[in-house]
Structure formats: structure tokens, C-alpha cells
Amino acid sequence: MHVDESLSLAGKTKLNKLPKRLSCYELDASKTGLQVLPDELTVECELRLDGCRKLAALPRNLQVGTLSLVGCTALTSLPEGLDVWFLDVSGCTQLTSFPRKATIAHGSLNVHSCTSLMSLPNYLTHLGTLDISGCPQIAELPPGLQISSWIEIADSGLRGLLKRMQGIGIRWRSVLIDETIAFAPHRLRATAVVKEKNAEKRRVMIERMGFDRFFKDAGAKQIHSDSDPGGQRELLRVPLQNDEDIVCLSVNCPSTGRHYLLRVPPKMRTCHQAAAWMAGFDDPKLYKPLKET
Amino acid sequence: MSFREFEYADGKSFKFWMIDLQGTDIVTRYGRIGTNGQESKKSFASEEKARKEFDKLVKEKTRKGYVEKDDTGATETSSRSGKGAKKATETAATSSEGALSSLLFATTRDGQFESLNNFIGERVADFREGKKPPKNKTVFRVRVSYEEMDDMGGDEPDFNKRMKAFLESDAALQTRGLIIGAYDVEGGVTSKDAFVAQITKHKDRLPELKALFLGDITQEESEISWITHTDVSPVLAAFHNLEMLRIRGSSGLQFSKPMHDKLRALAIESGGLGAEVVKQVLRGHFPELEYLELWLGTPDYEGDCRVNDLQPLFKGKLFPKLKYLGLRNAQIADDIAAVIAIAPIMDQLETLDLSLGTIGDLGANALLQLGSNRTLRRLDLHYNFISKPVQKQLKKLPFPVDVSDAQIEEDEEFGRFVSVSE
Numbered sequence: 184m185h186v187d188e189s190l191s192l193a194g195k196t197k198l199n200k201l202p203k204r205l206s207c208y209e210l211d212a213s214k215t216g217l218q219v220l221p222d223e224l225t226v227e228c229e230l231r232l233d234g235c236r237k238l239a240a241l242p243r244n245l246q247v248g249t250l251s252l253v254g255c256t257a258l259t260s261l262p263e264g265l266d267v268w269f270l271d272v273s274g275c276t277q278l279t280s281f282p283r284k285a286t287i288a289h290g291s292l293n294v295h296s297c298t299s300l301m302s303l304p305n306y307l308t309h310l311g312t313l314d315i316s317g318c319p320q321i322a323e324l325p326p327g328l329q330i331s332s333w334i335e336i337a338d339s340g341l342r343g344l345l346k347r348m349q350g351i352g353i354r355w356r357s358v359l360i361d362e363t364i365a366f367a368p369h370r371l372r373a374t375a376v377v378k379e380k381n382a383e384k385r386r387v388m389i390e391r392m393g394f395d396r397f398f399k400d401a402g403a404k405q406i407h408s409d410s411d412p413g414g415q416r417e418l419l420r421v422p423l424q425n426d427e428d429i430v431c432l433s434v435n436c437p438s439t440g441r442h443y444l445l446r447v448p449p450k451m452r453t454c455h456q457a458a459a460w461m462a463g464f465d466d467p468k469l470y471k472p473l474k475e476t
Numbered sequence: 477m478s479f480r481e482f483e484y485a486d487g488k489s490f491k492f493w494m495i496d497l498q499g500t501d502i503v504t505r506y507g508r509i510g511t512n513g514q515e516s517k518k519s520f521a522s523e524e525k526a527r528k529e530f531d532k533l534v535k536e537k538t539r540k541g542y543v544e545k546d547d548t549g550a551t552e553t554s555s556r557s558g559k560g561a562k563k564a565t566e567t568a569a570t571s572s573e574g575a576l577s578s579l580l581f582a583t584t585r586d587g588q589f590e591s592l593n594n595f596i597g598e599r600v601a602d603f604r605e606g607k608k609p610p611k612n613k614t615v616f617r618v619r620v621s622y623e624e625m626d627d628m629g630g631d632e633p634d635f636n637k638r639m640k641a642f643l644e645s646d647a648a649l650q651t652r653g654l655i656i657g658a659y660d661v662e663g664g665v666t667s668k669d670a671f672v673a674q675i676t677k678h679k680d681r682l683p684e685l686k687a688l689f690l691g692d693i694t695q696e697e698s699e700i701s702w703i704t705h706t707d708v709s710p711v712l713a714a715f716h717n718l719e720m721l722r723i724r725g726s727s728g729l730q731f732s733k734p735m736h737d738k739l740r741a742l743a744i745e746s747g748g749l750g751a752e753v754v755k756q757v758l759r760g761h762f763p764e765l766e767y768l769e770l771w772l773g774t775p776d777y778e779g780d781c782r783v784n785d786l787q788p789l790f791k792g793k794l795f796p797k798l799k800y801l802g803l804r805n806a807q808i809a810d811d812i813a814a815v816i817a818i819a820p821i822m823d824q825l826e827t828l829d830l831s832l833g834t835i836g837d838l839g840a841n842a843l844l845q846l847g848s849n850r851t852l853r854r855l856d857l858h859y860n861f862i863s864k865p866v867q868k869q870l871k872k873l874p875f876p877v878d879v880s881d882a883q884i885e886e887d888e889e890f891g892r893f894v895s896v897s898e
Contacts, residue, residue, distance in 0.1 A: 187759070208755070228755070228785070229784055248784065289819055291814070311814035311817075311842070327821040331842035331845060332839060333819050350844075351838075359838075450884065
């Protein structure tokens with residue numbers, strides 16, 4: 184069966200088989216019940232199988248411009264001989280490895296939240312963009328890899344870029360950051376955070392430093408303090424230029440003894456008011472916890 | 477090389493510039509192609525200083541988009557030897573077989589549309605029924621405008637009547653370039669079914685047609701997104717000798733049977749080109765295509781093409797003769813830059829045009845990889861969002877890079893805009 188143009192079967196949840204020798208320009212079979220695809224399948228431009236939760240295997244030597252497999256949670260491997268420009272396997276949480284031989288080049292590779300994925304294959308050499316965010320086990324990049332434009336790294340295990348990659352964009356949940364923020368957050372100082380004009384970037388810098396270190400380093404001012412079952416608690420403030428102040432309630436958990444800095448609206452004046460706000464009370468007088476654990 | 481000759485063509489101008497280094501003197505000659513132009517001479521204290529100035533002037537012209545003439549190419553004109561003006565026009569516009577010079581394909585530098593003065597190297601003549609068309613003209617425009625209503629005592633001119641009169645006239649028989657402007661004085665839409673049906677039905681009246689422009693409409697007449705078209709495949713099927721097709725506006729546009737054995741240039745100007753139209757073009761059979769210009773626009777105006785949709789094109793081989801690729805006015809320009817910089821198609825292109833788009837430093841950085849490219853002669857990045865330091869790096873590439881009219885991203889919240897949308 185040959186289709187000159189695009190074929191869309193998306194959402195046909197009962198579909199569990201494609202005709203043999205199907206060929207088309209584009210095929211969208213997202214959210215279908217497909218478990219396997221026929222070996223003779225030919226798709227020229229784009230094959231979309233997003234959300235096919237039963238999909239277990241793809242044909243060997245599959246060659247297509249764009250292959251999208253977002254959230255194919257049953258998929259544990261990709262086919263040998265795969266040849267693609269754009270590959271999106273984000274959310275394929277069971278995917279553990281790449282094929283031994285394959286070509287993934289020129290376009291982009293997105294392995295966002297492939298939490299079981301241990302590493303990237305060495306045959307990756309030229310990519311436009313790479314997204315490894317949410318892959319805590321990926322600690323390094325293939326030595327021969329060159330990236331044209333940007334790499335997205337939030338919550339990945341990556342510890343640094345390759346030397347040749349200088350000049351490419353480093354993104355943290357879409358926000359452009361520099362190598363210090365990305366790989367050496369321990370060297371970040373609160374003064375740099377306060378000076379940073381871009382609010383998105385500032386947010387990432389604080390996330391990377393952690394509230395605790397940021398507040399200490401910034402010399403946060405105490406607005407109020409009292410005590411609760413966890414011990415002493417404080418309401419702390421760091422003023423920011425061109426943005427609302429950062430105000431946090433510093434508390435200890437009465438059960439575990441762990442220390443927490445919890446961000447609250449900048450209008451808060453007392454620890455109790457802040458605690459009430461967190462519990463969902465706009466009027467602090469109404470917040471009378473019987474017991475805090 | 478002490479003598480060099482350059483040409484520049486767009487919808488507004490059609491001109492040449494020559495420079496000759498003669499010892500400590502620099503002689504330049506410039507003017508409209510087809511005329512002898514003006515000459516100017518400047519003397520310098522030393523040969524070294526003259527050479528330096530020569531290099532600087534050449535660089536300046538190439539940066540502005542002037543293209544160096546190929547000594548062996550079809551664009552050879554007789555302007556250099558200063559022969560008759562008419563002869564030069566003819567040779568500039570045609571090669572020995574009557575084909576268009578590829579220099580003439582580009583016509584629109586930016587979104588400040590004005591009615592075309594020049595088309596395929598000739599001044600445009602507006603056709604009016606009842607008036608005798610000028611002699612020896614081969615480029616005509618059919619349009620109606622508000623201004624005419626005064627002349628006609630307040631009556632609205634009728635496009636279809638005018639088109640009919642044109643097709644019946646002797647002028648049609650000689651027409652090599654045909655421009656369709658505003659179709660009615662109210663909304664200024666163009667190329668409705670009626671028009672495509674009309675010219676395809678009377679294709680025998682346009683035996684010389686080589687170049688067709690549908691929608692020479694200014695923003696005053698109609699926003700680009702209001703211009704409506706239809707399936708243009710009948711035009712491709714009817715005019716076997718068509719070499720150039722330019723279309724402004726993409727609402728309703730379709731290529732249901734995208735094929736033509738001789739088409740060399742295809743351009744679609746749009747504030748938002750639907751992915752479906754792009755895919756139709758890329759599924760097409762255009763073996764002679766040298767020039768492809770697509771204004772992709774923004775999703776706000778139906779421009780939903782993604783870089784993935786362009787992959788069949790980036791693989792190369794799709795259009796084996798392609799030399800110029802323009803992916804202009806694109807909201808996805810950064811995505812395009814990231815991928816095309818390392819794509820096989822770059823081994824065949826002489827010009828890559830990503831102008832009028834939203835390229836920032838990330839996309840521009842990717843384009844720096846083109847330093848080792850062997851075919852590229854020009855990279856057009858005018859009207860983009862590239863910072864000064866990165867512009868500087870781009871200018872070091874071994875071919876001219878146009879980074880003029882750089883935009884500044886003023887508002888982080890709203891980001892970057894393409895040049896033409898509504």
C-alpha cells in the first residue's frame with residue numbers, strides 16, 4: 184500500500200497492526216495500540232509514534248528523517264541500523280541503551296527524561312541540538328561529538344562539556360546559562376545573582392546554588408523570628424533589583440530535624456503568617472494547627 | 477585580479493559596478509545595467525594604498541549583495557566594452573538560448589514592498605485596455621488601483637476585463653514576464669480561480685512567457701496575509717517554458733501537482749507559509765530548479781512549518797541544480813541554522829539566504845561552522861537578531877556575509893519577531 188502524502192492514524196487506540204509493505208511520505212500513528220511495525224515499512228519524512236505505550240520494537244534498519252517516540256514507555260531498545268536526522272525519545276523511561284550500529288546525525292536528539300539511559304553512543308558526531316535533561320545517569324558526552332547550536336542539560340548527570348564545544352549554548356529548562364552555572368555552581372556568589380538582570384537566569388542561578396547557600400552568601404536580613412515544634416524559625420529576606428524580594432521561611436522539621444528554606448510571598452511579615460500562607464490560609468488568624476509533625 | 481565586475485538586481489534596482497586597478501589609480505564605472513553608466517577615477521599615493529582601497533571597495537559591494545559576474549557565465553554583458561545600451565540589456569536578461577539569467581531571480585530585499593519597477597531586467601509596463609501598449613515591451617503588469625478611479629470618472633476598473641483585453645492584445649504575444657497585481661480595488665486580493673483559469677485557458681496567447689509574478693501587491697493595498705491564492709498547478713501544467721514563478725501571499729495557495737520540467741526559480745513570499753504547502757513543494761518534481769525562496773513566517777499567521785519538514789530538502793539531491801536557497805522571514809530561523817550548517821545540501825549551494833528572520837547568537841554560532849564550505853559564495857543574514865561580537869566573527873568567514881539591518885531583542889518577554897507577518 185502506498186500513500187503519496189501524509190497518513191494519520193493518530194488516536195486509533197484499537198489499531199494494533201499496519202498493512203505489510205506500507206509506504207508513505209509521513210505517518211502519524213501516535214496513541215495507537217501498535218506493538219510492532221512491519222519490517223517493510225517505508226516512511227520518507229516523518230514517523231510519529233508518540234504515546235504508543237505498547238510499542239515494544241521497531242524494524243531493523245529503519246530509515247526516516249524524523250522519528251518521534253515520545254512517551255513510548257514499553258520500549259527498551261532502538262533497532263540496529265537505525266538511520267535518522269531527528270530522534271525524540273523523551274519520556275521513554277525503559278530505554279536503557281542505543282543500538283550498537285546506527286546513524287543519528289545532522290538533526291537533533293532528544294532523550295529528555297530517559298531515566299534508565301546510561302550513556303550516549305560513540306557514533307554521535309554531528310548534531311544540531313541535544314537534549315539530555317532529566318537523564319541523571321548520563322555523565323559524559325561521546326568524545327567525537329560536535330553540536331551546532333545548543334545542549335539542554337537540566338537535571339542530567341553531565342559534569343562538563345568537551346573542549347571543542349566552546350561557544351555552544353547551554354540550556355537549563357530552556358534558559359541559557361554559562362558553564363559556571365551549569366557545571367561549577369559551587370563557585371557562584373550571591374552578588375552575581377543579585378546583579379543578573381535576566382529574571383529567568385537569576386532563577387536558575389538560585390536553583391543551582393540552593394536557597395540555603397544563596398541566603399547565607401547574600402547576607403539575608405531577618406524580618407522576624409519565633410519558635411515552633413521544630414525549634415527556632417526565621418523569616419529571611421534578600422532584596423533584588425528590578426524584581427520582587429526573595430523572602431523565605433527558615434524552619435526545621437519537628438520529626439526529622441531537617442532544615443528547610445521555603446519561599447513565600449514578599450509581603451509576609453511574620454513567621455506565623457508565612458506558615459499560614461503555606462497551609463493555604465490568607466488570614467493568619469484562622470491558622471491554628473493543633474499539632475505540627 | 478585588478479579588474480572585477482559586479483551586478484545587483486532586486487525589485488527596485490538593476491545595476492552594475494566595475495572596478496579597475498591601474499597602478500596607483502582606481503577607476504570605477506557604475507550604473508543601470510544596459511547603460512554605459514558613469515566613470516570615476518581616484519588616485520593614490522602608492523600602489524599599496526590603491527590596492528588596499530580596491531580590496532575595501534570590493535568587500536563593501538559584495539557585502540551589499542552585489543554578485544561577481546562569472547567570466548564564462550551566461551550573464552556576460554557588453555557593458556564592459558561600452559557598446560550600445562540596448563544590446564547590454566538583452567544579453568543581461570538572456571543567454572544565447574533565451575533563458576533568464578539567474579541573477580534576475582531575486583526581487584524582494586525586505587518587507588517594504590513597492591510595486592515592482594524592474595522584472596527580469598526590464599522596466600515594468602502597466603497594461604491598460606484602450607491604451608496602446610508601448611512598443612518592444614516584453615514585461616507587463618495587469619492590476620487595478622484606486623488611483624485609476626479618478627481617471628475613469630469614479631468607475632471601478634474591472635480586472636477580468638483588463639486581463640481579457642491584455643490576452644487579446646499583441647502585447648501578450650511578446651510577453652516574457654507577466655506580473656499580476658491587485659485584483660480588485662477593495663481588498664487587493666489576487667490570483668483567484670478566475671485568473672488561473674483565464675490564463676491557462678488562453679495559454680496560446682502567452683507563447684513567450686518565462687516569468688510570472690502573482691501578487692505584486694504593496695502593504696498599502698493589502699496586508700500579505702489577506703492576499704489569497706488558489707491551486708497554481710494548472711499554471712505549471714499550461715506553461716511548459718516557464719522558468720520563474722514568484723508568489724506573494726500564501727493564503728489558499730496549493731501545488732496539487734507539483735511538477736515542472738523547466739522551472740528554474742520558485743519563490744513564495746508569506747507572513748506564514750503552511751507546512752502543507754512546503755511539503756507539496758518538497759514532494760515535487762522540479763529537476764531544473766536552481767533558486768528556491770520560501771518565506772516561512774510565523775505560526776501566528778499559519779506558518780506552521782518545522783525544521784523537521786525541511787529535512788528532505790537538507791539531505792541534498794532533491795533539487796540537484798539548486799544553487800540558491802532562501803528560507804527567509806522565518807520564526808524557526810535559529811532551528812534552521814542549527815541543522816543546515818552541517819547538512820549535505822550546503823555542498824551544492826552558492827547562496828544561503830536566512831534574512832528577515834529571528835536568528836540569535838545561537839543560530840549564528842552554528843553558521844560559523846560554514847568556514848570550511850567550498851561552494852558558498854554568499855550568506856545573507858540581514859534583518860536578524862545577531863549581536864555585534866558574533867556579527868564580527870561572521871564577517872571573518874571566507875565569503876561575503878550580509879549582517880546589515882541587525883535587530884535588537886528589546887523585550888525578553890516577547891522575544892524576536894520576523895520582518896513580515898500580518
